[in-house]
Amino acid sequence: MNIDQxxxxxxxxxxxxxxxxxxxxxxxxLPKGYMxxxxxxxxxxxxxxxxxxxxxxxxxxxxxxxxxxxREGDAIISMKSYVGSQKGYExxxxxxxxxxxxxxxxxLQQFFSEDLHMANWGRKFAEQELLKTxxxxxxxQFRTATERYRELxxxxxxxxxxxxxxxxxxxxxxxxxSLSRIRADFR
Numbered sequence: 555m556n557i558d559q560x561x562x563x564x565x566x567x568x569x570x571x572x573x574x575x576x577x578x579x580x581x582x583x584l585p586k587g588y589m590x591x592x593x594x595x596x597x598x599x600x601x602x603x604x605x606x607x608x609x610x611x612x613x614x615x616x617x618x619x620x621x622x623x624x625r626e627g628d629a630i631i632s633m634k635s636y637v638g639s640q641k642g643y644e645x646x647x648x649x650x651x652x653x654x655x656x657x658x659x660x661x662l663q664q665f666f667s668e669d670l671h672m673a674n675w676g677r678k679f680a681e682q683e684l685l686k687t688x689x690x691x692x693x694x695q696f697r698t699a700t701e702r703y704r705e706l707x708x709x710x711x712x713x714x715x716x717x718x719x720x721x722x723x724x725x726x727x728x729x730x731x732s733l734s735r736i737r738a739d740f741r
Contacts, residue, residue: 555603555604555605555626555627556604557576557579557602557604557655558572558576559627560602560604560627560655561575561576561675563627564675564678564679564682565674565675565678565679567671567672567675568671571665571669571671571672571675574665574669574672575657575662575665575672575675578657578658578661578662578665579655579656579657580655580656580657581604581653581654581655581656582601582653582654582655582656583651583652583653583654584648584651584652584654585648585651586648586649586650586651586652587647587648588647588648588652589645589646589647590608590630590646590647590648590654591610591630591632591642591644591645591646592642592645593612593613593641593642593643593644593645594641594642594643595641595642596632596635596639596640596641596642597631597632597635597636597642597659598635598658598659598660599656599657599658599659600629600630600631600636600656600657600658600659600662601629601630601631601654601655601656601657602627602628602629602630602654602655602657603624603625603626603627603628603629603630603652603653603654604626604652604653604654604655605626605652605653606625606626606648606649606650606651606652606653606654607623607624607625607648607649607650607652607713607716607717608623608624608625608628608630608646608647608648608649608652609622609623609624609646609647609649609717609721609725610622610623610624610644610645610646611644611645611647611721611724612643612644612645613645617724618645618724619724620721620722620724620725621644621690621725622644622690622725623710623713623717623721623725624646625710625713625716629679629683630646630654631683632644633680633683633687635659636659636680637680649716649717649718649721650716662676693705694727699726699727699728699732699733699736700736700739702726702727703726703733703736703737703740704740706722706725706726707740719733719734
């Protein structure tokens with residue numbers, strides 16, 4: 555996904571504003587397994603996935619709990635750092651070799667104070683991320699594991715081919731054995 559598509563999917567900007575934003579974006583390539591964001595750290599960059607897959611997870615007492623997958627076009631961000639300049643709680647690991655667009659949050663905050671169109675873009679960005687988080691929370695709280703798996707297949711059919719099953723089971727809040735049973739029912 556190219557950067558114009560990513561920007562426009564959030565909120566269309568006038569050409570001058572878009573050009574200013576794009577001048578602050580740097581393309582980076584990072585390998586599979588790279589830890590892009592770390593918990594307990596204030597993150598100063600926002601990323602958008604051009605190519606690849608990432609996952610967000612938190613450490614519990616004895617394991618990692620995956621709560622998000624990102625793919626082409628998705629943002630990678632610590633909302634606590636973005637909104638409140640606070641240490642984040644999530645780790646973000648790249649599950650494939652990735653091509654990313656990196657944007658410095660300090661520059662972005664400066665744009666927000668100087669350009670109303672950019673401020674609106676930032677507001678729409680935060681609103682979209684909030685809605686995605688709310689949808690994941692509602693799904694986790696009110697749907698069965700089978701319904702969550704069906705939803706994952708409908709919304710992201712290629713994800714199950716690109717992500718290790720252990721991460722998918724964690725995301726669904728079940729064991730790998732339970733996931734195997736659910737997958738067998740779908741065949």
